[in-house]
Amino acid sequence: MESSGTNTGLRFVLLGQLSLWAGLAFGVIGAFQFLWPGLFEWMPFFKSRPLHVSLVVAWIFSTAIGGIYHYLPRIGVPLYSERMATWHLGIFIATGLAIVGSYLAGRFGGREYWEFPPVLAIPIIVSWVMFGVNYAATVFKVKDWPVHYWMWATGILFFFITYLEANAWMVPYVRGNLVREITLQWKSYGALVGSWNMMVYGTSIFVMSQLSGNEDLPRSYTAFLLYFLGFTNLLFGWAHHTYVLPAAPWVRGVAYAVSMTELLVLAHIIRNWRSSLGVMRRMVHHRALMFIAAAEAWIFINLTLALLLSVPAVNVYTHGTHITVAHAMGSTIGINTMILLASVYFMLCPKGGELGKRWTSIGFWLTNISLLTFFVCLVAAGIVKGRLTIAEQLSHQEIMVRITPFLIGFAVSGVGILTGLSLILWDSVGRTFTRLRSEQ
Amino acid sequence: MDGETYHCMGLRTKRGIFWTLILLFAGYSVMVYDQGTAHSTGEEAYTAAADRGKMVYHQYNCVSCHQIYGLGGYMGPDLTNVTTSKGRAYAEAFITGGTAKMPRLGLDRQETDDLLDYLEYVGKAGHYPVTDLETTFYGNIIPADGK
Ligand code: HEM
Numbered sequence: 001m002e003s004s005g006t007n008t009g010l011r012f013v014l015l016g017q018l019s020l021w022a023g024l025a026f027g028v029i030g031a032f033q034f035l036w037p038g039l040f041e042w043m044p045f046f047k048s049r050p051l052h053v054s055l056v057v058a059w060i061f062s063t064a065i066g067g068i069y070h071y072l073p074r075i076g077v078p079l080y081s082e083r084m085a086t087w088h089l090g091i092f093i094a095t096g097l098a099i100v101g102s103y104l105a106g107r108f109g110g111r112e113y114w115e116f117p118p119v120l121a122i123p124i125i126v127s128w129v130m131f132g133v134n135y136a137a138t139v140f141k142v143k144d145w146p147v148h149y150w151m152w153a154t155g156i157l158f159f160f161i162t163y164l165e166a167n168a169w170m171v172p173y174v175r176g177n178l179v180r181e182i183t184l185q186w187k188s189y190g191a192l193v194g195s196w197n198m199m200v201y202g203t204s205i206f207v208m209s210q211l212s213g214n215e216d217l218p219r220s221y222t223a224f225l226l227y228f229l230g231f232t233n234l235l236f237g238w239a240h241h242t243y244v245l246p247a248a249p250w251v252r253g254v255a256y257a258v259s260m261t262e263l264l265v266l267a268h269i270i271r272n273w274r275s276s277l278g279v280m281r282r283m284v285h286h287r288a289l290m291f292i293a294a295a296e297a298w299i300f301i302n303l304t305l306a307l308l309l310s311v312p313a314v315n316v317y318t319h320g321t322h323i324t325v326a327h328a329m330g331s332t333i334g335i336n337t338m339i340l341l342a343s344v345y346f347m348l349c350p351k352g353g354e355l356g357k358r359w360t361s362i363g364f365w366l367t368n369i370s371l372l373t374f375f376v377c378l379v380a381a382g383i384v385k386g387r388l389t390i391a392e393q394l395s396h397q398e399i400m401v402r403i404t405p406f407l408i409g410f411a412v413s414g415v416g417i418l419t420g421l422s423l424i425l426w427d428s429v430g431r432t433f434t435r436l437r438s439e440q
Numbered sequence: 441m442d443g444e445t446y447h448c449m450g451l452r453t454k455r456g457i458f459w460t461l462i463l464l465f466a467g468y469s470v471m472v473y474d475q476g477t478a479h480s481t482g483e484e485a486y487t488a489a490a491d492r493g494k495m496v497y498h499q500y501n502c503v504s505c506h507q508i509y510g511l512g513g514y515m516g517p518d519l520t521n522v523t524t525s526k527g528r529a530y531a532e533a534f535i536t537g538g539t540a541k542m543p544r545l546g547l548d549r550q551e552t553d554d555l556l557d558y559l560e561y562v563g564k565a566g567h568y569p570v571t572d573l574e575t576t577f578y579g580n581i582i583p584a585d586g587k
Contacts, residue, residue, distance in 0.1 A: 034515060037541040044543055046504040049513055108501040112512060115501055144451050150458075175494065176486050178565040180477035182509055187472065216448075224449045228457055235465040243581070245509055246566040248476045254468075256580060311579040316570055320510025320518060390571055396517035
């Protein structure tokens with residue numbers, strides 16, 4: 001890759017890694033608060049949870065955005081405006097600090113995942129418009145896009161849609177009707193997750209095509225079929241989160257039918273398992289590949305779980321239990337975080353080279369093994385809770401007592417994830433700093 | 441994806457599929473916003489006080505620990521039907537007093553009343569968890585009230 005462009009992309013990536021580190025710490029605090037609610041009076045769960053979720057989501061967005069800013073100029077597509085990118089970074093940091101500050105001060109006002117005071121939506125939208133304009137003006141010069149350009153564009157576009165819908169509760173037509181309000185909230189989360197997934201999966205395809213030196217891969221028929229399938233699910237599959245709401249039955253029917261098309265993706269993964277491993281083996285040896293391989297395994301595991309949860313008859317039991325948390329974190333850690341770490345390493349060392357540090361390998365394995373335990377504990381806690389809630393109709397207090405052993409396993413394996421990722425971050429953050437200093 | 445030759449999709453086909461999906465999404469969204477969610481029982485309970493109560497629910501971040509229709513954080517119980525099934529006074533006791541596991545959040549009288557009005561409105565809109573339902577052979581569900 002040519003070296004051109006400024007290092008705004010890398011700065012986004014540095015910010016992302018630091019957010020992840022902080023977010024992990026709050027996650028671990030939150031997990032132990034399930035066991036000891038009085039732990040850390042100064043940081044109650046109603047602060048630690050939003051801090052955790054917002055910071056790890058910031059890691060996902062910041063690192064994906066950073067990758068786009070970083071890669072495009074280095075493959076001969078200079079950014080339309082470097083200055084706009086710098087402004088984007090500035091607003092992103094300022095808004096991020098304001099959000100963290102408002103949580104620490106206990107000032108809330110928004111809804112789940114956007115619990116900060118609603119005025120902060122303004123800078124978020126402004127900076128996102130800058131990003132969208134800059135991206136569009138940059139890639140419109142390129143004719144026939146490879147699939148990752150489409151995916152990045154879709155991710156950027158859907159952030160606007162999620163944002164509009166996430167704030168729709170402010171309109172009386174929406175908030176005066178509970179069913180409508182909750183349905184729209186979850187419709188907006190479908191677009192949110194779809195937005196970051198598109199950006200992250202696009203990054204993965206880009207990194208893979210660079211490592212394999214095969215520029216046709218992201219232009220293939222299959223790549224586009226999978227993209228359109230994912231897109232369809234983003235658009236119409238969200239209502240699997242709201243099966244239990246008393247909305248019109250067809251809302252449930254559409255989501256169920258569309259969600260099942262993901263079976264095709266599952267079939268595709270199984271069919272191509274050996275050959276995609278073969279492709280990987282023939283590539284340049286690179287640390288990034290290790291993370292991509294882990295992400296592939298997690299896609300398989302999470303997709304299987306997600307398909308099960310999308311069957312309404314299963315969902316009535318699993319909805320509102322820790323299985324949802326297993327699904328959320330299984331995918332954001334196993335898939336998104338693994339892909340983004342691959343991207344970070346690819347960015348830092350595009351040619352591979354001396355990457356074989358022992359501690360990062362230990363960190364990699366510790367993270368993945370802990371994540372498996374973490375995932376299994378949450379699924380088990382969810383199954384027990386679902387059964388006790390629906391079949392035995394026990395009270396919340398009784399249920400919490402029964403699932404405590406799993407919650408202990410969850411918290412302890414969470415420490416494993418924190419430790420494993422810290423070993424990796426120690427290395428990658430250090431390298432990012434060195435790289436930024438050398439480019440100054 | 442091991443083959444050396446790749447078949448590519450034409451640009452027009454790609455654009456066509458993309459814009460068709462976007463249009464379908466726009467149409468479907470309108471249907472969901474409108475008819476799909478038009479019917480909600482207990483709308484008359486959405487008073488000005490309940491509306492303020494919703495903001496109180498946001499401001500004290502009850503959602504970090506509680507769920508409505510199973511959506512929210514999992515430290516505390518689901519609150520969908522707490523006032524309608526266990527009573528207003530019961531809920532009020534938790535909100536004003538706290539417990540070993542739920543912090544005392546220090547709401548004032550007005551905020552507490554508004555919040556309780558909101559919870560009553562929530563409780564009147566439906567039931568959760570859905571325990572009374574039938575399952576179809578292909579895995580769909582039909583709640584007893586037909587929805
Ligand atoms: C890359 C790392 C991580 C990511 C991306 C991540 C992401 C998330 C997300 C998206 C949620 C919201 C889930 C939902 O609403 O259902 C969540 C919740 C949570 N996470 Fe994490 N997480 C990470 C690591 C951890 C770790 C290491 C722990 C420590 C055990 C942890 C503990 C928690 C807790 C306690 C909750 C709240 C669950 C609840 O409300 O019941 N997370 N996380």
